[in-house]
Amino acid sequence: MSHALASKQRTPVRPARILLHTFLVVTALAWLAPLLWALLAAMRPYSETSTKGYVSWPDKLGFDNFTNAFQQSDMLHYFGNTLIVAVPAVLLTLLLSSMVAFYVSRFDFRLNLALLLVFTAGNLLPQQVIITPLYRLYLLVDLPGITMSGKLYDSALGLVLIHVAFQSGFCAFVLSNYMRSLPHELTEAALVDGASVWRLYWQIVLPLCKPAMAALATLLSIWIYNDFFWAIVLISTGENMPITSALNNLSGQYFTDPNLVAAGALLTAIPTLIVYFVLQRQFVSGLTLGANKG
């Protein structure tokens, strides 16, 4: 159908174009196949698939598995856990990294390279390089009364801190590049007028960075939501895990058949998919903002 439409408005149909579209449609479907397969499994009752097999014509499709998976495992609770970690982490990361970027891009040109290098290189390290001492550190830090566990270990605070520390590397790099493209006269003039540094940052520079901040916020939300590793190691109580990491415990415990596993996995993916479809442009531009600079 795509070729027919294309031919009306564009150059006359060339066989090469038809071939290309056929190729792209087939490949795109193949790419979506695993997800569609999971969706199909999740929509069929277990009783039907266990007798007829999974590759069979579905008699009955419905959302029972989704509601069961959601209620039996108390998924809402785990989504809540994620929210408690992700919202402060995204906001703090943006705040802190924009402050560093502001300093680096506006004030100190001698230090900026070294500082940026430290931040960016830190973000590129594999997490496993630092996890052993980090795990010990989190066990050592006592925070009676501040976190539920009385330590940084097994607490939402601990997760927020490591997300902020780790992700601020990438964000500081992207934001400082962005801020450097803003004209210098802008802040210079305000300084001459006697504006304080904080006003310069908060009222002049930050509002101009909205596009970059929006892109980074989208990217960070999805990354932090999707984090699996930090929570697997730094959270010991299954109850305290964010949804993505909790999935590992829930399958087997509550998701006892493949259909429920499929439903649970897809439910976990829904928030990221919504964010992606609504803010696709932000997401992609955030991803390439950093990369294009190479």
Place this chain on the structure above:
Amino acid sequence: MSTDTSTENPETAPAPSPGAAPAKSSTGHRRLLTRRDRITLGLMAGVPTILHVALVWLTALASIALAFTTWDGIGFDSIHWVGLQNFRQLFTSNPQFWPAVEHNVIWFVVLILLPTPFGLFLAVQLDKKIRFSRVYQTAFFLPVVVSLAVTGFVWQLVYNPDTGLINSLIGANKPGHYIDWIGDPDLNLWAVLVAASWRHAGYMMILYLAGLKGVDPALREASSLDGANEWQTFKNVVFPTLRPTNTVVLVVTIIEALRAFDLVFVFNKGAQGTELLSILVTNNIIGESSRIGYGSAIAVVLLVISLAVIIPYLIATFRKERRA
């Protein structure tokens, strides 16, 4: 070079690199600062730096230090210096170490040879101003958005020996005919790599699409006016101008190969056939054998490989930026 040094806040900043970028108008900025402004600036740069350095770099250094010790984790006096013993043990008598290194290398080689060129190919096709380009992009990029944990579960539904898509289709889901994609140590790494490639191709496609947007259309036109066909134009004109993107792609792919963890952990926790360095490190923390010094030694191997990639890349990047 900047002239004024009295206004810095030295405690937070790393050593200044000699001969760094010229100060431009920053000295002008700085002359206008009040005392309060300087304190504000110090905090703005200092607090994030302290947090980042403490949690990322000091822990990385601690990994290096701990790699030369044994420690049971109870009290600091039980830390004992053992020199290179952890490394010696790791290199000579750990049956999982060399397979893990090999698997990390295979991971990188597969990603760079299959999904990366495929992502580039998709990007080139989708960059041709064809209809529905966005729809195709969304489909190919979807796996990148979904978490690796979910990806692991979704692919298990494909690979399950009893109920999975593949075995059901080829009739290998009956007793005696099972193909155990996840359990068989000769197969499972490749099964995981299919899932990893599925995701990687979309990521590379997006990076290359952004790179292709930066290619001057006049170049392409000139090339086709010269009578070059599509392939020749790509090979001689487009690909060479994608050099910066290729560098990013190479670095991203190496880092991804070193970081590989989630998929394997969800699939089979890094059982025989899918050992990875990252999994070995983690098993020394949350696994049954908690050997801190030993786990750190594996982390140091990871660190050394990563820094060998990260540092040259960043130096090249920042040098170029300074020239710009």
